[in-house]
Amino acid sequence: MRTLIAILLSLCATGALAAPQYHAVAMHGSPKYPASFTHFDYVNPDAPKGGLLRRHVIGSFDSFNPFIPRGTAAAGIGYLYDSLTTASQDEPFTQYGLLAHRIEMPEDRSWVIYHLRKEARFADGEPVTAADVVFTFDTLLEKGSPFYSYYYGDIEQVEALDTHRVKFTFKPGDNRELALIVGQLQILPAHYWQEHDFSRGSLEIPLGSGPYRVASFDAGKRVVYERREDYWGKDLPVNRGQYNFDRITFEYFLDDTVALEAFKAGRYDLRVENVAANWATGYQGPALNRGDIVLETFAHSLPTGMQGFVYNLRRPLFQDRTLRKALAYALDFEWTNQNIFHGQYRRTRSYFQNSELAATGLPSEAELKLLEPLREQLPEEVFTQAYQPPASDGSGRPRENLLRAQALLREAGYTVRDSQLYTPEGQPVRFEILLDAPVWERIAVPFARNLQAIGVHAEVRRVDQPQYIERQRNFNFDMTVNVFPQSNSPGNEQRDFWHSSAVERPDSRNVIGLADPAIDALVDAVISARDREELVTSCRALDRALQWGHYVIPNWNLDYFRIAYQRHIAHPASNAPYGLPLDAWWDARSEGKGS
Template sequence: MMRRVSAILAAPFVLLGLAVAAVAATTPGMSLFGDLKYAPDFKNFDYVNPDAPKGGTMRLFSIGTFDTLNPFVVKGVPAAGIGQIFDTLTVASEDEPGSEYGLVAERIELAPDKLSVLYTLRKEARFHDGTQMTPEDVIWTFETLRAKGAPSYRSYYGDVTKVEKEGERGVRFLFKSAENRELPQILGQMPVLSKAYWSGRDFEKTTLDPPLGSGPYKIESLDPGRSITYRRVPDYWAADLPVMKGRFNVDTIRYDYYRDATIALEAFKAGQFDIKLENSSKDWATGYDSPALRAGLIKKEEIPNGLPSGMQGFAYNLRRPLFQDPRVREALAYAFDFEWSNKNLFYSAYKRTRSYFDNSELAATGVPQGEELKILEKYRGQIPDQVFTTEYDPPKYDGSGNIRDGIRAALKLLKDAGWTFKGEKLVNDETGQPFEFEILLDNPQFERIVLPFAKNLERMGITARVRTVDPAQYQKRMETFDYDMAV
């Protein structure tokens, strides 16, 4: 996934409603955003070829190593592609946002008060050993993931108060409140694990024993830490379901591991694996020049990204008094020269993030109108007046590195906010404290992006220290709000 960097001053406003189809066997699924695209009697997703031939081998790659085939717990590094051996209650369609359709679940019923959801399992749902998937398996999976799985599961399922069997094939989840409208979908994404298989096994330990699955692939072989090969299940129970028809056509999928991205790129150019999704603009622009490319043995293709891109940017910790004044936050945004970074660091491959919901119909454009304006009117006087009159537009430069006009505008904002120069440092008029803060990173690759930003801040008399920590420490500091600014 391509990552984007921006300085954002915006606020998200979205109303999410969960639409669930009727409770009959024709129930196709559920959507966060109104009606489902696919009718109850749909035959297959539009983006698949239902008559695609089966066969062949696909060679893929991964970076680093792996030491477990249990991807659900904290311990260990799970093997690439391991999710292909497990089926879930529902699956997402790739050509509509926020929609899920039944896989293991045949029917989905959301209670009128939205305080519970009932999943009815398909009679034909089977594990790879031929045993039937049961409500007991679903309940055991839920309780085990919440009690022994990665911490994210406890967060995901925190609003579930109870899970119980209903009828012969039903599982009902009861909720604390109706506020979390995405919760039924989150539960639908839960894998279904075999209670019988895991009985007598330690779920919390790492393991290299292939676990019992139910998905379109089984583990065929592995070389621990170096490679893993999956084989398509010829009698896969869900192969002819509308949500699976025309998918998972390759007989064998092999992942080989490489120490780092540089070695992986060289291996790809040497023909060691078949497909490489590139997320480095530098490598895309310069790294693939090779005899194989010139001979037509490698095909480079840029595929338009039709998915919402989300937001990545500089996040202020508003618990810090330093950032309480919105004029200060607006001023600091002038120091980020996106155009220079895009030209010199990213080979002009990126577009500026302008919304928390970029590249989607939910991204705000223009000034508020209609229902959006109606919502915002309730907060007039509590939010900046320009929200109602001016479209958000981040500072823009010509890419030359000359941002004097931006610095001039920033210094005026800072002066109005009570900051003036003393020597070469910007200090607070009331306290005399210099303007200093730390920018927290979890990846050293971001340093080349953030350091020019810090250099521009220095021209404004501001000291910004860039600190890179490991992901675990980063996560802890974010959770405890122990940071000034973070990317």
């Protein structure tokens, strides 16, 4: 009897009793696809295999290790790796088994056990085991980018229960997302990295278990991936209809103007276009006239997040909220949209733009329950006004806006002497706007000109990409342009964006330098939301606090992707609402040739 009790206690300790097992886990609600599903709806399950997809990248690369803070990793290197689970792109946040075929966890999500597929193999034929998962986790926390130790900081223990079961145990708290995000770990082969220095970026081709391998490369200029015919997971439902190209290449260019001309000359096959002027006029020419180039838009339901001119609050100058608010009046979005963007954009007002998570109107009763305890720490406008960025008459010289900015600054004790604005303490208001692309100069220079009209001297400075990345990583800037992307299921990444615990951590995404207890509390509310309704409420409350903090000068957004591609590239009939699954596209020249 004692032996039986001991066995039962051991089973309970490892989570082998009672907890249900799943083929997929949704953040809230149930997965869309049942265990018997054969493929995602947004793919063509019969897409032909073969052909070539040529893409482009701006910049350079000097490493095949994307997991460490040193160096610049080659584009597409993620093709070498599989994760425990993979997300569908037609659900807000659901993870389906990839390396793992079952996901075991209790109702409170205090731990999760991933059951690995016995057939999973690295490219050298060695099996993927629970020991590899533990090795990956420990290595990333010890030697990887600081992001990993922060993002997975609430994981208390990782243990290999046997060859094919790995258990993650979480610290006490209400962080229901952890059970899903640990599944996103790209698993490294312990036997390979025990013979190599993980902490050093190099161009030695690494080993993974994913659908492609590195076929060749020209350091800093070009990298070629080839599809693995022996890929262990090619017939899984989550992979069917995807990874169709036999070869995928990334060619590097130092300038996007040159890259666009190379595309029109047929040197590569597909561009995700981010420049409005290019979309409006840049593709004109013989290739477009002949029908060799297709321009197509794909609507999506993704939150567009916040892009904006970002203040670095680590600079004493920008600690003043009134100054931050005033400077926003110098950005003339209406003129910029009409004269530079060909009227294609909408003004961003929310950090969760284009979603139900965005704050609108005045706070609801549910939001007030979160906001009222923080009232003394938040701007009064959070409770009394709906945020809207300044609008202009589109003249390019927003006189009324600049007068409003001057009035705000005078009331706060700022003075102008000899065309120079001074703080109440007598310091000149001067700063640098750090950029890495010529297209941003066309936007920043008129902005700086308007700032000059109120006595603010803003130097627009563009640097090369390596220097830009290094300065961003170390927060060595006054103002820059940054994007804070969002999903339909925000969670732990919000800490990295806004929480005070990330403010001094190099390479964190707290670019603003936020260290505010009220913001911290609202971030914690987002992470601990128990259901969709609580998540929406907490995101809206956080949105209001960020909006009225005037931490960025909001830019603009689109609710569709702009894609230019050569006519031999084909795609499924419908796009996924929450992404752009280019891995489901194929080379039409391969049709009828078999797979």
